[in-house]
Amino acid sequence: MHKITIAIDGYSSCGKSTLAKALAQELNYKYIDTGAMYRAVAWYALKNGIIDQDQNINNNLLLANLNKIDVSFEFNQHTQQSDVYLNGHNIESNIRTMEVSSIVSKISSIKEVREKMVALQRIMGEGKGFILDGRDIGTHVFPKAELKLFMTANTDIRAKRRQDEYFSKQQYFSLEEVKQSLIDRDNEDINRQENPLIQAQDAVVIDNSDISREQQLAFVLKLIEDLKLISE
Ligand code: DC
Numbered sequence: 001m002h003k004i005t006i007a008i009d010g011y012s013s014c015g016k017s018t019l020a021k022a023l024a025q026e027l028n029y030k031y032i033d034t035g036a037m038y039r040a041v042a043w044y045a046l047k048n049g050i051i052d053q054d055q056n057i058n059n060n061l062l063l064a065n066l067n068k069i070d071v072s073f074e075f076n077q078h079t080q081q082s083d084v085y086l087n088g089h090n091i092e093s094n095i096r097t098m099e100v101s102s103i104v105s106k107i108s109s110i111k112e113v114r115e116k117m118v119a120l121q122r123i124m125g126e127g128k129g130f131i132l133d134g135r136d137i138g139t140h141v142f143p144k145a146e147l148k149l150f151m152t153a154n155t156d157i158r159a160k161r162r163q164d165e166y167f168s169k170q171q172y173f174s175l176e177e178v179k180q181s182l183i184d185r186d187n188e189d190i191n192r193q194e195n196p197l198i199q200a201q202d203a204v205v206i207d208n209s210d211i212s213r214e215q216q217l218a219f220v221l222k223l224i225e226d227l228k229l230i231s232e
Pocket of ligand 1: 012013034035036038039104105108109133134135136137185189
C-alpha cells in the first residue's frame with residue numbers, strides 16, 4: 001500500500017488530535033502529537049525553576065538546559081495510544097492541565113525550542129504513513145505533506161469541549177476562563193515570529209463546529225479517496 005504524510009494544523013481545541021487518532025487507526029498510520037512535545041518542554045520548565053510565579057520564563061536557563069530535555073513517545077498497550085515521555089518518565093497525565101496550557105505557547109515561541117522540536121519531528125515522521133498534528137506541520141515541518149488539513153471551530157464550542165475535558169480529569173474551570181485561555185493561546189500562536197500558526201495555501205479547511213467526529217472522519221476518508229492520495 002502506498003502511504004502518505006498527513007499534516008493537521010489549526011487552532012487550539014479544534015479536535016485535531018481526535019481526528020488524527022481516528023485517521024491513524026483507520027489507515028493504520030502512526031500519529032505524532034507535536035503539541036505534546038512542546039507541553040513536555042513546558043512541564044520541564046515548570047518543574048525546574050525556569051518559570052517564576054508571574055509566568056516569566058528564564059530564557060537563558062531554559063537554553064542552558066535544552067540539551068538535558070529528551071522528549072520521546074512510547075506506545076501504551078492499555079490505552080492503545082502513544083504516551084509522551086520526558087527523560088524516560090511518562091508525563092502524559094501531567095501535561096494536559098491549565099498550568100501547562102497557560103505557559104506552553106510562550107515556551108513554543110522560543111526559537112531554539114522550536115528548532116529542537118522540529119528537528120525531532122522530522123526524524124520521527126521520516127518516511128510515510130505518519131499523521132502529525134500541530135500548528136506548523138503543513139507550512140514548516142512537512143511542507144510537502146500530500147494531505148494538509150486546517151481545522152477550525154467556533155470559539156464557544158471549542159471552550160465547552162475543552163472544559164468538558166478538564167472536568168473529566170477533575171479540573172474545574174469556568175467556561176469564561178477556559179475560553180480566555182484558548183483565545184490567548186491562539187493569539188500567541190498566530191502572532192509569534194517563529195513558524196506562526198497560518199493556514200497552508202494548499203490546506204483543506206475543516207470547520208467542525210456543527211459536525212460529529214464520525215462525519216469529520218468520513219469527510220477526510222472520502223477526500224483521500226477522491227484525491228486518489230492512497231493507491232493499492
Ligand atoms: O496542540 P496543543 O494544544 O497540545 O499544543 C500546545 C501548544 O504548543 C500550542 O499552544 C502551540 C504549541 N505548538 C506549536 O507551536 N507548534 C506545534 N507544531 C504544536 C504545538
